[in-house]
Amino acid sequence: RIDTARLVARIEALGRIGALPGGGVCRLALGDDEKRGRDFLVAAMRDAGLEVVVDAIGNIFGTRVGRRTAPVVMLGSHIDTVATGGLYDGALGVLAGLEVLATLDDAGIETEYPITVAAFTNEEGARFAPDMLGSLVHVGGLDLDEALATRAIDGAILGQELQRIGYAGGDAGPRDIRAYFELHIEQGPILEDEAIDIGVVEGVQGISWTELTIEGRSAHAGTTPLRLRRDAGLAAARIATEVGAMVRAIGGDQVGTVGALTLSPNLVNVVAQKAVMTVDLRNPDEAILQQSEAALAESVARIGAEEQVTVERRALARFEPVAFDPILVDQVEDAAAALGLSSRRLYSGAGHDAQMIARIAPAAMIFVPSVGGISHNIQEFTRPDDLGNGANVLLRVALASADA
Amino acid sequence: RIDTARLVARIEALGRIGALPGGGVCRLALGDDEKRGRDFLVAAMRDAGLEVVVDAIGNIFGTRVGRRTAPVVMLGSHIDTVATGGLYDGALGVLAGLEVLATLDDAGIETEYPITVAAFTNEEGARFAPDMLGSLVHVGGLDLDEALATRAIDGAILGQELQRIGYAGGDAGPRDIRAYFELHIEQGPILEDEAIDIGVVEGVQGISWTELTIEGRSAHAGTTPLRLRRDAGLAAARIATEVGAMVRAIGGDQVGTVGALTLSPNLVNVVAQKAVMTVDLRNPDEAILQQSEAALAESVARIGAEEQVTVERRALARFEPVAFDPILVDQVEDAAAALGLSSRRLYSGAGHDAQMIARIAPAAMIFVPSVGGISHNIQEFTRPDDLGNGANVLLRVALASADA
Numbered sequence: 001r002i003d004t005a006r007l008v009a010r011i012e013a014l015g016r017i018g019a020l021p022g023g024g025v026c027r028l029a030l031g032d033d034e035k036r037g038r039d040f041l042v043a044a045m046r047d048a049g050l051e052v053v054v055d056a057i058g059n060i061f062g063t064r065v066g067r068r069t070a071p072v073v074m075l076g077s078h079i080d081t082v083a084t085g086g087l088y089d090g091a092l093g094v095l096a097g098l099e100v101l102a103t104l105d106d107a108g109i110e111t112e113y114p115i116t117v118a119a120f121t122n123e124e125g126a127r128f129a130p131d132m133l134g135s136l137v138h139v140g141g142l143d144l145d146e147a148l149a150t151r152a153i154d155g156a157i158l159g160q161e162l163q164r165i166g167y168a169g170g171d172a173g174p175r176d177i178r179a180y181f182e183l184h185i186e187q188g189p190i191l192e193d194e195a196i197d198i199g200v201v202e203g204v205q206g207i208s209w210t211e212l213t214i215e216g217r218s219a220h221a222g223t224t225p226l227r228l229r230r231d232a233g234l235a236a237a238r239i240a241t242e243v244g245a246m247v248r249a250i251g252g253d254q255v256g257t258v259g260a261l262t263l264s265p266n267l268v269n270v271v272a273q274k275a276v277m278t279v280d281l282r283n284p285d286e287a288i289l290q291q292s293e294a295a296l297a298e299s300v301a302r303i304g305a306e307e308q309v310t311v312e313r314r315a316l317a318r319f320e321p322v323a324f325d326p327i328l329v330d331q332v333e334d335a336a337a338a339l340g341l342s343s344r345r346l347y348s349g350a351g352h353d354a355q356m357i358a359r360i361a362p363a364a365m366i367f368v369p370s371v372g373g374i375s376h377n378i379q380e381f382t383r384p385d386d387l388g389n390g391a392n393v394l395l396r397v398a399l400a401s402a403d404a
Numbered sequence: 405r406i407d408t409a410r411l412v413a414r415i416e417a418l419g420r421i422g423a424l425p426g427g428g429v430c431r432l433a434l435g436d437d438e439k440r441g442r443d444f445l446v447a448a449m450r451d452a453g454l455e456v457v458v459d460a461i462g463n464i465f466g467t468r469v470g471r472r473t474a475p476v477v478m479l480g481s482h483i484d485t486v487a488t489g490g491l492y493d494g495a496l497g498v499l500a501g502l503e504v505l506a507t508l509d510d511a512g513i514e515t516e517y518p519i520t521v522a523a524f525t526n527e528e529g530a531r532f533a534p535d536m537l538g539s540l541v542h543v544g545g546l547d548l549d550e551a552l553a554t555r556a557i558d559g560a561i562l563g564q565e566l567q568r569i570g571y572a573g574g575d576a577g578p579r580d581i582r583a584y585f586e587l588h589i590e591q592g593p594i595l596e597d598e599a600i601d602i603g604v605v606e607g608v609q610g611i612s613w614t615e616l617t618i619e620g621r622s623a624h625a626g627t628t629p630l631r632l633r634r635d636a637g638l639a640a641a642r643i644a645t646e647v648g649a650m651v652r653a654i655g656g657d658q659v660g661t662v663g664a665l666t667l668s669p670n671l672v673n674v675v676a677q678k679a680v681m682t683v684d685l686r687n688p689d690e691a692i693l694q695q696s697e698a699a700l701a702e703s704v705a706r707i708g709a710e711e712q713v714t715v716e717r718r719a720l721a722r723f724e725p726v727a728f729d730p731i732l733v734d735q736v737e738d739a740a741a742a743l744g745l746s747s748r749r750l751y752s753g754a755g756h757d758a759q760m761i762a763r764i765a766p767a768a769m770i771f772v773p774s775v776g777g778i779s780h781n782i783q784e785f786t787r788p789d790d791l792g793n794g795a796n797v798l799l800r801v802a803l804a805s806a807d808a
């Protein structure tokens with residue numbers, strides 16, 4: 001059994017790094033506060049006697065040796081956050097991994113296979129696109145050089161930021177993985193609504209991120225007749241409005257979000273010259289996701305023509321729905337039952353590093369409830385009991401895979 | 405007759421201050437480049453032997469003495485610009501005033517009444533709201549202390565910026581004004597479309613600027629069901645879309661613009677917590693302007709309720725339509741005819757310092773064509789011949805008022 005108080009204390013300690021005045025945390029990937037978070041994690045790994053490896057994309061791996069040297073059992077997640085994030089998204093999976101190892105140490109348990117705790121770079125995608133970038137590079141889904149050349153929303157280059165914060169490592173993390181488990185908060189309302197302890201994650205819905213760059217013509221807001229305008233701001237607003245209506249019309253699990261929208265010159269009396277906006281579309285069903293993408297493309301083409309603006313589209317991220325390994329999923333379900341915890345199967349609405357690792361190894365996830373279903377918000381919260389429950393399930397499945 | 409080449413050279417010289425790499429100019433009110441523009445203007449006034457006064461809101465007045473000491477004839481405009489402005493908006497009226505005085509000097513003409521060239525602070529309203537702030541304070545339409553406390557879009561305080569750039573003057577500019585004339589580019593397409601030399605401005609349309617601050621709840625874009633969202637970005641986009649549709653439905657001269665829109669945290673996978681947007685509504689008819697304001701208020705209330713967000717409204721500027729002095733308007737028309745120039749009467753779509761001075765003195769304006777009707781854009785351009793024509797009309801009406 002893991003030590004819940006120790007786990008919570010560690011989550012709170014990491015949560016003080018990049019803490020926001022009103023609560024919550026901002027540790028955007030490879031920023032100064034995330035560097036301090038990395039330092040905290042590496043120090044904790046060294047204290048635990050783990051062998052620490054940092055790879056070329058900044059992923060951090062801390063390995064507890066087993067009787068054999070390979071393959072490893074991996075317990076991973078991330079420590080970057082969005083700009084207005086909570087203490088649990090990502091941090092839980094990494095720190096619960098350390099807690100599992102500490103529990104094995106306390107009990108003097110040696111395992112057959114090594115267990116590696118992993119923290120992947122830029123999972124959130126809030127500063128660099130795509131999300132899950134570090135795990136995607138680790139599985140060979142994105143070329144290292146291309147990833148290092150990625151430009152942040154603030155203009156910085158990923159590779160230069162890695163150098164700057166001292167996390168451009170040279171070693172390769174373990175790719176020979178027996179089983180990958182990721183404990184994460186649900187970030188949605190289902191488990192809390194149904195008063196269920198453990199979410200047995202069957203897979204992750206498909207994710208489609210598009211950036212639209214709309215070019216119109218800046219003009220005087222008082223003197224320019226409507227028919228002579230090429231208003232990039234109006235085009236952007238119309239597209240965002242149609243995304244909202246379109247996902248409601250499709251219904252079911254379809255969601256769509258325009259989270260970022262920037263106008264230039266962004267002044268009260270100047271018709272906007274330019275708008276840059278993002279569209280996040282998701283669905284567990286690939287065919288319906290494609291239908292929503294087609295609807296977006298139709299809106300963009302029609303509104304662009306009507307408002308006489310040009311629109312450039314850039315894919316920021318595109319991941320098909322992923323199904324996790326059925327055997328590991330069963331193991332998670334069985335572990336919850338063995339611990340006397342209620343569970344239900346569900347799909348993840350958020351992207352996770354587990355979906356990338358699933359490309360090269362058996363992978364599964366464990367969810368614990370999020371109060372109010374709130375995440376990517378400073379009010380994100382998961383009760384200590386739920387944190388402990390999740391970590392205990394993680395301990396059981398990790399031990400089963402590391403010894404079997 | 406004025407010296408067009410000298411006028412153009414002076415406009416180009418000022419245009420090099422705050423010049424943008426791709427052309428055009430950025431001299432936001434009380435910024436470093438606008439300070440350099442002010443220094444240029446004051447030096448030119450001193451070179452011309454004018455008596456220079458800077459008042460407490462930073463308005464600059466340069467006076468050429470007459471046989472009597474008062475009242476003055478005032479030739480004014482502004483030298484601040486929007487962030488992507490041209491060389492002519494504002495600068496023309498001020499520098500043509502200097503050119504008029506230089507022409508009188510060259511011809512050895514003494515006038516009965518003094519002639520004052522004025523450059524008013526923050527006419528554009530691009531950095532501080534309201535627009536025409538300096539002239540509004542000069543006529544007593546806005547309390548000085550309130551004006552000095554105005555916060556810029558970048559957070560700076562107007563009074564502190566005036567101190568910082570050394571333009572917090574102590575003297576009072578002339579308020580005893582016989583006649584006020586402002587030469588300005590049209591900033592719209594009418595004169596060019598109809599191949600007319602001079603616009604005889606009968607008045608200025610009404611201006612209504614509103615800032616909306618929309619508060620929703622930040623949430624995860626992948627996991628948060630649509631029904632649980634309070635999406636400030638979607639609410640903002642819907643309001644901007646309805647403003648676009650509403651002004652088209654009203655038709656006629658009604659225009660409406662959402663030029664500024666800022667989301668927080670402005671990230672691809674976070675439902676926006678907050679949106680701040682501006683709405684610029686204008687109409688020459690006060691009743692129809694009020695109708696558009698009522699339609700905006702209805703949209704805001706309905707969409708705010710539907711999207712479960714709160715919306716705070718703040719009036720940034722509200723000016724009723726203004727009619728200029730009929731006698732001065734006739735003088736402008738007559739001066740154009742005497743110079744053999746074609747003219748037509750029109751209303752101004754943009755706000756101007758003249759509409760504020762009109763509260764305390766007879767005022768009128770002279771427009772010259774804008775190529776393509778383009779303004780508040782780095783491509784803003786007015787042909788040298790047109791600049792010269794406008795300045796010659798200004799010379800005639802100024803002389804008539806200063807001697808009559």
Ligand SMILES: NC(=O)NCCC(=O)O
Nearest residue numbers: 123124131350351626673
């Ligand atoms: N778990 C999580 O919040 N991942 C970030 C990527 C996304 O789903 O937007």
Ligand SMILES: NC(=O)NCCC(=O)O
Nearest residue numbers: 222269527528535754755
């Ligand atoms: N002339 C001019 O561009 N004035 C700025 C104020 C406005 O009309 O928006």
